[in-house]
Amino acid sequence: MADAQNVVLMQGIGKSFPGVIALEDVNFSLRKGEIHALMGENGAGKSTLIKVLTGVEQPDRGTIELDGKLIQVRSPQHSQELGISTVYQEINLCTNISVAENIMLGREPYRFGSIDWQKMNELAHRAINRLSIDIDITQPLENYSVAIQQMVAITRALEVLSAKVLILDEPTSSLDIHETNLLFEVMRKLKNEGIGIIFITHFLDQVYQIADRITVLRNGKLVGTFEAASLPRLELVAKMLGRNLTELNALSKVKSQEEEKKVKEHLVEAKDLGRKGSLEPVDLELNANEILGIAGLLGSGRTEMAGLIFGIDSPDSGSLIVCGEKVNRFSPLESLKRGIALCPEDRKAEGIIGDLTIRENIILALQARYGWFKFLSKPKQNEIAEKYIKLLGIVTPSPEQLVKNLSGGNQQKVILARWLATDPKVLILDEPTRGIDVGAKTEIQKLVMQLAEEGKSCVFISSELEEVLRISDRVAVLRDHKKVAEYAGDVDDQTLIHTMAGEL
Amino acid sequence: MKQNSLLKRVRESRLLWPLVAWVIILIFDAIVEPGFFRLGIIADPVYGKHLYGNLVDIFNNGAPLMLVAIGMTLVIATGGVDLSVGAVIAISAAMGAVLINPALGNQLITNDILTKNATNTPLVLIVLADLAAGTLCGLWNGILVSRARIQPMVATLILMVAGRGIAQLITNGQIMTIYYTPYFWFGNGYILGLPVSIYIVALVFLLAWVLIRKTAIGLFIESVGINAKSTFYSGINEQNVKLLAYTFCGFCGAIAGLILSSYVHSADGNNNGLNYELDAILAVVMGGTLMTGGRFSMFASVIGAVVIWTFTVTVYSLGVPANALLAAKAFLVMIVIMLYSDYTRRFLNRLSERRGTQHGTAD
Numbered sequence: 001m002a003d004a005q006n007v008v009l010m011q012g013i014g015k016s017f018p019g020v021i022a023l024e025d026v027n028f029s030l031r032k033g034e035i036h037a038l039m040g041e042n043g044a045g046k047s048t049l050i051k052v053l054t055g056v057e058q059p060d061r062g063t064i065e066l067d068g069k070l071i072q073v074r075s076p077q078h079s080q081e082l083g084i085s086t087v088y089q090e091i092n093l094c095t096n097i098s099v100a101e102n103i104m105l106g107r108e109p110y111r112f113g114s115i116d117w118q119k120m121n122e123l124a125h126r127a128i129n130r131l132s133i134d135i136d137i138t139q140p141l142e143n144y145s146v147a148i149q150q151m152v153a154i155t156r157a158l159e160v161l162s163a164k165v166l167i168l169d170e171p172t173s174s175l176d177i178h179e180t181n182l183l184f185e186v187m188r189k190l191k192n193e194g195i196g197i198i199f200i201t202h203f204l205d206q207v208y209q210i211a212d213r214i215t216v217l218r219n220g221k222l223v224g225t226f227e228a229a230s231l232p233r234l235e236l237v238a239k240m241l242g243r244n245l246t247e248l249n250a251l252s253k254v255k256s257q258e259e260e261k262k263v264k265e266h267l268v269e270a271k272d273l274g275r276k277g278s279l280e281p282v283d284l285e286l287n288a289n290e291i292l293g294i295a296g297l298l299g300s301g302r303t304e305m306a307g308l309i310f311g312i313d314s315p316d317s318g319s320l321i322v323c324g325e326k327v328n329r330f331s332p333l334e335s336l337k338r339g340i341a342l343c344p345e346d347r348k349a350e351g352i353i354g355d356l357t358i359r360e361n362i363i364l365a366l367q368a369r370y371g372w373f374k375f376l377s378k379p380k381q382n383e384i385a386e387k388y389i390k391l392l393g394i395v396t397p398s399p400e401q402l403v404k405n406l407s408g409g410n411q412q413k414v415i416l417a418r419w420l421a422t423d424p425k426v427l428i429l430d431e432p433t434r435g436i437d438v439g440a441k442t443e444i445q446k447l448v449m450q451l452a453e454e455g456k457s458c459v460f461i462s463s464e465l466e467e468v469l470r471i472s473d474r475v476a477v478l479r480d481h482k483k484v485a486e487y488a489g490d491v492d493d494q495t496l497i498h499t500m501a502g503e504l
Numbered sequence: 505m506k507q508n509s510l511l512k513r514v515r516e517s518r519l520l521w522p523l524v525a526w527v528i529i530l531i532f533d534a535i536v537e538p539g540f541f542r543l544g545i546i547a548d549p550v551y552g553k554h555l556y557g558n559l560v561d562i563f564n565n566g567a568p569l570m571l572v573a574i575g576m577t578l579v580i581a582t583g584g585v586d587l588s589v590g591a592v593i594a595i596s597a598a599m600g601a602v603l604i605n606p607a608l609g610n611q612l613i614t615n616d617i618l619t620k621n622a623t624n625t626p627l628v629l630i631v632l633a634d635l636a637a638g639t640l641c642g643l644w645n646g647i648l649v650s651r652a653r654i655q656p657m658v659a660t661l662i663l664m665v666a667g668r669g670i671a672q673l674i675t676n677g678q679i680m681t682i683y684y685t686p687y688f689w690f691g692n693g694y695i696l697g698l699p700v701s702i703y704i705v706a707l708v709f710l711l712a713w714v715l716i717r718k719t720a721i722g723l724f725i726e727s728v729g730i731n732a733k734s735t736f737y738s739g740i741n742e743q744n745v746k747l748l749a750y751t752f753c754g755f756c757g758a759i760a761g762l763i764l765s766s767y768v769h770s771a772d773g774n775n776n777g778l779n780y781e782l783d784a785i786l787a788v789v790m791g792g793t794l795m796t797g798g799r800f801s802m803f804a805s806v807i808g809a810v811v812i813w814t815f816t817v818t819v820y821s822l823g824v825p826a827n828a829l830l831a832a833k834a835f836l837v838m839i840v841i842m843l844y845s846d847y848t849r850r851f852l853n854r855l856s857e858r859r860g861t862q863h864g865t866a867d
Contacts, residue, residue: 312737336739350737355730355798360723367720368739375720418738 005031006065007196008053008084008165013062015048022048023059026222028215030165030196035187037199037211037228039240041409041437045220046200050167054086055079067164083164085157087171093153095142100124102141103156127159128152131186147179151186158190166190167198170435172206176297184210202435204233218242241439264290267426267457268309268340272318278304281318282483284476286426286457291448293472293489294461295496301481302461303345306428309459310342311335323425336369341419345430345461347408351415354404358396359385361403361414366421388417393443409440416447427451428459433467445471465493518792518804521843525790526811533558533818540821545697550685554694558817564691565767566813567701568593568760572780573787573805574712575642575756578749580788583729583797584649584656586750589757589784591667592641593777596761598674599637601771603630604684627686635758641667642754646747660750664781671773679772682765691767701763705806708759712752712802725749729797783812790840812836 008030015023023045030036040046051057053064055073064071066082073079076086093102101108103124109116124137133151141149150171157163168187172180187197187210199211207214207228214231216223216239223239265288274281279301286292296302308315311330320327322338335342344350353361362385363376370376376384385399392413396406403414412432419427429448433441449471452458462468468475473489477499485499533540543557572589579586603625641663648659682688693700716722727735728742735742760780765771789795790811791804812833819832842848 331741332737332739333741342737344737349731350733353727353731353734353738356723356727360727364723364727364735364738364740367723370720372721372724373719375718 007032007067009065009068010049010053011063011065013049013052013064014060015052015057016060021220023052023220026062026217026220027225028222029225030198031213032196033191033194034212035191035197035199035210037201037207037214038217039207039214039236040217040223041240041439044217044240044437046217047169048220049217050086050169050198050200053079054084054167080163083162084167085163085165086167086169087150087153087157088169093141093149093156095149096140099128099135099137099139099141099144099152102152103127103137103159105156123159124155128155130158131155131189133182133186145179147175147182150175150183154186154190158195163195165196165198167200169200170202171199172201172203180206202437204236204438207236208233216240237438240437264288267323269321270309270318271321273305273308273315273320274317275304275308275313275315278313278481279308279315280482284309284483286459288425288455288457289452290473291452291458291460291471291489293468293475294459294478295465295468295475295500296478297463297500300478300500301483302478303430304481305478305483306342306345306430306459306461309335309426310340310428312342333368336365336422339423339425340428341365341422341424341426342428343412343415343419343430343432345434347411347415347435352403352411355402357400358389358394358403358406358414359399362388362399362417362421365418369422384421385417388421391420392417392447407436409436409444412436412440412444416444420451424456426457426459428461430461431463432460433462433464441467465496469493469496518799518801519807521792522790522804522807522811525840525843526807526814529811529814529818533814533821537821540818548694551689551692551694554697554699558821560699562810562813562817563702563705564699565817566809567699567705568764568777569780569783569787569813570705570806570809571708571756571760571763572753572777572784573791573809574709574802575753576781576784577788577791577793577800577802577805578712578716578725579656579753580785580793580795581725581729581797581800582746582749583732584746584749585660585785585795586642586645586753587657587660587781588641588645588663588667589753589760590777590780591664591671592638592754592757593761593764593780594671594771594773594775595641595667595674596634596638596758597765597771597776598671598680598773600630600634600687600762600765601680601682602674603633604682604687605680630687631762634762635755638758638761639751639755642751642757643747645754646750649750650743650746668773671771671776675771675773677773679770679774681770683769688766688769691763691765701767704759704763708756709802709806715752716802721745721748726797726799729800784809786837786840787812789844792844 006029008028010026010028013023013026013028026045026049028049038046038049048057052059053073055075055078064073066084071082073082073084100121104120109119109123111119121137128135128137128151131151131154133148135144135148141152144152154166157166171183175183187199191197199207201207211228213225214228214236215225216236218240266285267288268284268286270282270284272281272283273279282305284305294302294305304313307313309320311332311334314330322340327334327338332342348354353364359381363381366384367376382399388394389396389399394406394410394413394417396410403411406414416432432444432448436444445467448458448460460468460472469489469491475487475489475491475496476483477485477487477496479500487495540558543555543559545553546556547553572593576586576589645660645663648654648662649656652659690700690704695703716725724735724740724745727738727740728745732742757777761777764776787808788805790808791801791806793800793805815833815836816829819829820826824832
């Protein structure tokens with residue numbers, strides 16, 4: 001069934017790692033001038049499929065055709081030579097040199113033995129114009145937003161490597177709405193030029209906004225490839241999860257049931273709490289049995305506020321009272337002892353300790369509270385680890401698995417487990433659902449609501465308004481390092497968006 | 505299946521490579537020099553009957569390096585490095601020498617002093633001062649790294665250079681010969697026919713093992729070495745963890761200095777413990793602890809130190825001149841680095857995988 005339209009045709013791809021079958025008999029095709037979304041939960045096999053296509057991993061079986069010719073992708077470098085380019089979420093360009101240099105790196109035009117800057121800038125300019133972007137290409141890359149940096153990466157992929165296939169791996173995770181639209185315009189333009197684009201994302205909205213076809217993977221197997229227009233959104237989610245959606249719907253009902261509010265118990269009171277350069281003084285109250293949602297754009301001071309309450313930084317103004325006691329010394333250890341926990345925003349850099357086992361990661365904070373010499377015995381450690389693996393549904397063959405081998409959602413659960421093991425009164429979650437799949441997302445939301453019901457005070461920070469609104473009792477909005485408003489949980493999203501944008 | 509996992513565990517064990525290296529060197533010795541393993545019993549006028557032979561020498565002479573390797577393992581596991589241990593050895597040695605005879609540094613050595621063989625300072629005090637000096641050095645390094653947040657290599661470089669100067673200040677610029685028999689016991693004495701230094705290493709190792717593995721410190725050290733930021737976010741005071749590692753490393757250097765100066769009957773600010781930091785780093789790397797920090801095995805590092813000394817003794821007993829030793833050592837380093845490279849590892853993995861699947865089909 002050789003389709004002349006196909007630029008990439010992968011058939012019967014199989015790949016297994018010790019103990020895991022990552023891909024099993026997966027077929028995938030990408031047409032010329034198509035935007036093809038690759039969907040699936042974490043661990044579904046998306047990244048492995050991409051790794052096979054880009055030569056990072058060699059498939060155990062199956063064939064790959066490029067433009068109708070059988071190919072064997074030996075290495076990532078080789079895949080670029082073949083015309084398959086990947087732009088990752090974390091941009092791998094040099095931010096301290098100019099845009100033009102970044103685009104032309106390795107292809108600089110020479111004149112009399114030295115770089116012909118004029119010509120280089122001209123070429124780079126022409127290249128980036130192809131995406132209809134007009135920026136000063138002599139500026140260092142770091143002067144531009146992440147979105148523009150991504151465009152530069154794409155330009156480089158197209159121009160220098162003359163890509164036929166472009167793989168965009170979670171390109172929109174760190175972009176705001178405007179930037180995302182900019183990226184989509186570029187994608188549509190490239191599509192019209194006949195380039196095949198594989199688009200990996202967790203945002204369902206975006207898939208429907210831009211994708212022509214959708215391929216769904218689950219547990220390493222192909223669920224199917226569908227025309228985006230003829231696949232209802234609910235059905236897509238159901239296919240990704242492999243179950244029906246009553247569970248998802250049930251979630252919003254739980255909240256409406258527990259309408260009757262108990263007497264508010266102040267656990268944390270912040271007065272004029274602030275720190276120069278990161279957060280202007282805020283007043284904030286955290287109550288037991290309550291979820292406080294924090295809405296705000298990236299860089300609005302959300303993370304800084306969480307960091308101040310948890311003691312990552314010391315405030316230089318205001319006061320913080322936790323359970324009736326004024327806090328004088330700020331450090332994570334002090335907060336831990338007071339019963340405050342923080343699941344940080346950057347899971348990899350601030351959360352997990354990749355080369356330690358799940359067991360060790362889970363008991364770490366508890367052990368920190370016990371100190372150096374009161375070492376939890378191995379059976380006790382195992383007991384705690386097993387308990388939380390079961391409670392949170394962490395998918396792993398054994399507690400002795402290294403955390404770095406887990407999927408994003410499971411890593412997040414391990415960090416949650418680490419803090420739940422210390423039995424905190426206040427739980428601050430900074431973007432706990434970023435970059436994890438729909439299933440795990442729902443589970444984490446459900447868990448947070450459960451914890452609040454059990455009497456904990458939860459702070460839920462997220463870029464996804466829908467999520468914040470769904471589970472919060474109150475919503476605080478931050479903008480430009482300032483708390484600008486606080487609403488009851490039944491506020492509508494329009495009001496929130498306007499507040500975040502500063503139009504209210 | 506069970507066999508397979510055992511094989512895997514052996515292959516992944518940090519002890520594998522240093523042991524393999526050691527056995528290879530020993531086999532080489534057995535072939536080239538039949539008398540290499542000969543052990544004898546000698547009656548010593550001072551220390552009584554004891555064992556002698558190359559193997560005893562390896563452990564006796566290698567003791568200071570083993571001690572330093574134990575301390576260095578912890579520092580490297582936190583993601584740091586301590587370049588100053590050689591200088592710490594010199595300071596500790598100088599401290600001991602100067603306390604045994606405070607006058608020696610200032611006077612020309614006369615027959616009167618030479619024959620005196622006595623000191624006004626109690627031996628306990630001398631040992632304690634040795635240990636305190638080294639531990640303080642370690643503490644200083646730890647403060648620079650954890651509190652002042654200076655990069656470990658730069659921070660310890662300060663004491664690496666300054667330490668030798670301090671040692672010379674202590675001894676007033678002289679090479680001090682020690683004339684005090686009880687002090688020689690640490691480097692030359694025997695208990696039950698085995699060198700005292702072996703017992704000291706065992707004791708320090710045991711102490712370290714209990715301190716590190718029977719408390720949460722080992723876990724915290726590994727955690728800091730893998731991801732210091734996450735560790736901090738988990739409520740662990742990573743600064744204190746680092747401080748402890750450097751201080752302990754200084755303590756180990758101090759004991760090494762004690763044994764070394766006792767063994768050679770002198771303290772020389774310029775040459776005591778010269779290049780020990782590099783040998784210790786090599787021993788730790790051979791023991792499979794990554795230079796970037798994380799998982800560690802102190803025992804594997806000790807074996808690494810044994811390998812280095814076995815190699816050294818082998819080279820000497822082959823009659824290679826002392827000034828060619830460094831070149832020979834470079835050869836060892838090269839082989840070690842090649843064995844530990846990703847390439848070799850991948851090659852071995854592939855080899856055993858293939859064997860595993862063949863085995864599977866044969867069943």
